[in-house]
Amino acid sequence: MSVAQTPTAVGDDAARRAAAHLVAGLPPAPAVWCSGLRKRYGRQVAVEDVSLEVGRGEILGLLGPNGAGKTSVIKMLLSLVQPDAGEVLLLGRPATDPAARAAVGYLPELFRYQPWLSAAEVLALHVRLSGIDVTAQEQRDCLDLVGLADRAKDRVGGFSKGMQQRLGLAVALVARPELVVLDEPTSALDPLGRADVRDIVLALKAQGVAVLLNSHLIGEVERVCDRVVILDRGRVAASGTLAELLGLRELRLHLTDVSPEAQARLEATGKAEREGDWVTVALPADDVGTAVPDLVADLVSLGARVHAVEPGRITLEERLLGILREGAEARAEGGQ
Amino acid sequence: MTTARTVLTIAALTLREASRRRVLLALAVLTLLLLALSAWGFSRLAAESGGSALTSGEARLTASILLNLVMFGFSLIAALGTAFLAGPTLAGETESGIALAVLARPIRRSAFLLGKWLGLVTFGSGFVVLAGLAQCLVVRATADYWPPDPATALALLAAQTAALLTLAVLLSTAISPMASGVVAVGLFGTTWVAGVVGGVGESLGNDSVARVGAVSRMLLPTDGLWQGAMHAFQDPSVFATFGGSDVAAFPFLSEAPLTATYLAWAAVWVAMVWGLAAASFVRKDL
Numbered sequence: 001m002s003v004a005q006t007p008t009a010v011g012d013d014a015a016r017r018a019a020a021h022l023v024a025g026l027p028p029a030p031a032v033w034c035s036g037l038r039k040r041y042g043r044q045v046a047v048e049d050v051s052l053e054v055g056r057g058e059i060l061g062l063l064g065p066n067g068a069g070k071t072s073v074i075k076m077l078l079s080l081v082q083p084d085a086g087e088v089l090l091l092g093r094p095a096t097d098p099a100a101r102a103a104v105g106y107l108p109e110l111f112r113y114q115p116w117l118s119a120a121e122v123l124a125l126h127v128r129l130s131g132i133d134v135t136a137q138e139q140r141d142c143l144d145l146v147g148l149a150d151r152a153k154d155r156v157g158g159f160s161k162g163m164q165q166r167l168g169l170a171v172a173l174v175a176r177p178e179l180v181v182l183d184e185p186t187s188a189l190d191p192l193g194r195a196d197v198r199d200i201v202l203a204l205k206a207q208g209v210a211v212l213l214n215s216h217l218i219g220e221v222e223r224v225c226d227r228v229v230i231l232d233r234g235r236v237a238a239s240g241t242l243a244e245l246l247g248l249r250e251l252r253l254h255l256t257d258v259s260p261e262a263q264a265r266l267e268a269t270g271k272a273e274r275e276g277d278w279v280t281v282a283l284p285a286d287d288v289g290t291a292v293p294d295l296v297a298d299l300v301s302l303g304a305r306v307h308a309v310e311p312g313r314i315t316l317e318e319r320l321l322g323i324l325r326e327g328a329e330a331r332a333e334g335g336q
Numbered sequence: 337m338t339t340a341r342t343v344l345t346i347a348a349l350t351l352r353e354a355s356r357r358r359v360l361l362a363l364a365v366l367t368l369l370l371l372a373l374s375a376w377g378f379s380r381l382a383a384e385s386g387g388s389a390l391t392s393g394e395a396r397l398t399a400s401i402l403l404n405l406v407m408f409g410f411s412l413i414a415a416l417g418t419a420f421l422a423g424p425t426l427a428g429e430t431e432s433g434i435a436l437a438v439l440a441r442p443i444r445r446s447a448f449l450l451g452k453w454l455g456l457v458t459f460g461s462g463f464v465v466l467a468g469l470a471q472c473l474v475v476r477a478t479a480d481y482w483p484p485d486p487a488t489a490l491a492l493l494a495a496q497t498a499a500l501l502t503l504a505v506l507l508s509t510a511i512s513p514m515a516s517g518v519v520a521v522g523l524f525g526t527t528w529v530a531g532v533v534g535g536v537g538e539s540l541g542n543d544s545v546a547r548v549g550a551v552s553r554m555l556l557p558t559d560g561l562w563q564g565a566m567h568a569f570q571d572p573s574v575f576a577t578f579g580g581s582d583v584a585a586f587p588f589l590s591e592a593p594l595t596a597t598y599l600a601w602a603a604v605w606v607a608m609v610w611g612l613a614a615a616s617f618v619r620k621d622l
Binding site for chain 2: 081
């Protein structure tokens with residue numbers, strides 16, 4: 001600056017530098033942060049008080065039955081749908097500012113691209129709109145990554161659904177995103193394509209890119225996600241790391257002569273379900289390896305005859321169904 | 337991404353869509369057909385007046401009327417073309433999901449809408465100006481008639497197209513692609529008929545009937561701009577030939593040039609309707 005600075009201006013400058021230094025020292029803001037999202041369509045509540053967070057380089061799975069509000073939540077995060085209430089920050093910026101989406105890649109559930117453009121032209125359009133400088137070679141590499149290198153010059157109108165979804169994945173990845181939102185990314189893909197998507201998602205994680213993955217395929221989520229949020233009827237029914245959600249191990253026991261005291265002992269361990277002579281007991285998450293021998297010893301001393309003891313592990317699918325059924329039962333009771 | 341860059345990118349994309357979807361080709365074929373037909377008609381007219389069946393004044397009057405008639409054909413093609421282009425390109429994209437991936441980019445929705453509008457206006461106006469100019473040249477070659485103020489006339493035709501297109505854009509942010517095209521063209525036809533009815537009222541000296549035209553020209557300025565364009569295409573001597581207020585009753589002649597106030601109103605109208613379209617599109621859930 002050519003003008004001599006006044007003492008106050010110097011003071012302001014120093015304060016600004018100190019603030020910048022302080023901010024630079026902070027850990028980066030989460031890739032996605034949203035709080036209290038709510039959306040109604042007419043009288044139908046689509047999303048009710050949803051809050052979630054996706055850390056940098058983290059893969060978050062969004063699970064839930066049809067109509068649970070997963071796609072609505074995703075569209076609100078990207079400002080494609082205006083929330084009735086709630087707040088969204090993308091990569092540390094309020095989502096109401098379009099610039100917040102500069103480093104966000106998105107593959108919509110309804111993937112359609114300009115049918116009169118070629119695959120390479122669609123990518124070039126998205127690069128231009130993103131305002132990021134991506135070389136032609138990088139764009140070709142991106143098409144290659146999704147297996148469309150030899151169809152780059154073909155019109156999208158002639159693509160199969162699976163190829164359009166692959167193109168959508170390339171569009172989501174092309175502008176060097178820090179956050180990728182994939183809404184049902186494998187709905188039109190064959191098993192080979194699904195494996196490709198899984199590899200791509202894991203490669204993104206390795207590069208430190210955050211991924212928000214909405215998928216019906218529980219196995220897919222279980223394999224790649226660090227954390228899972230389960231939505232049911234527009235609300236967060238459960239959330240946590242896979243270890244937290246699946247840490248619950250269970251034990252199957254074949255028992256006869258179960259006295260009321262033995263039954264009480266079973267229920268004291270965890271949720272017990274009876275099917276004839278077989279009892280399934282959920283083991284506490286903080287078990288250090290003593291729960292099973294202690295339980296068996298106590299059951300025997302209480303007069304029960306133990307025929308078989310089988311360890312079991314709850315799958316994400318069972319956990320998901322359990323959570324959804326509990327929700328339905330709670331609603332039914334509430335209704336009565 | 338700066339707003340200007342977004343607007344230009346989307347406008348260029350819209351023009352590319354028009355050419356790739358063969359809209360350009362269809363329009364070119366229609367235009368050539370209309371030009372050829374009119375060339376034949378005008379050459380017949382020249383042959384008739386050459387044989388002194390018509391006085392020079394009558395010949396100029398007939399040329400003026402025919403020129404306006406053909407120009408009306410062009411403006412109708414432009415109206416239909418752009419109205420049915422605006423629907424699919426905007427409402428169709430939001431319906432099919434193409435808009436989802438595009439609008440998730442760091443761009444403002446209003447910039448996207450402005451880009452679409454600009455592309456459509458460039459396309460529609462470009463068509464009427466080029467086709468209109470070609471028609472004027474055909475008339476000059478065949479009937480030796482050159483309109484008094486072709487530049488103003490063509491600019492007003494372009495403005496008419498832009499006005500209708502803005503309405504079509506507003507409609508396509510609110511209703512389905514098919515309905516938006518139908519309603520826009522329907523309103524265009526209705527104001528034209530109302531303008532003709534108003535003209536008849538004027539020539540009969542019936543103020544309440546004349547008001548029909550005046551009111552419709554305020555509500556949708558396409559017919560008002562069209563009247564101005566006709567006035568600039570036709571020979572000034574037609575009044576002497578036709579005689580006074582009878583001109584008003586004739587649908588393909590115009591009595592008076594446009595006032596600056598009306599032009600200003602048309603500009604305000606376009607800005608207002610665009611503003612409404614933007615307000616509706618920005619709030620739309622995709």
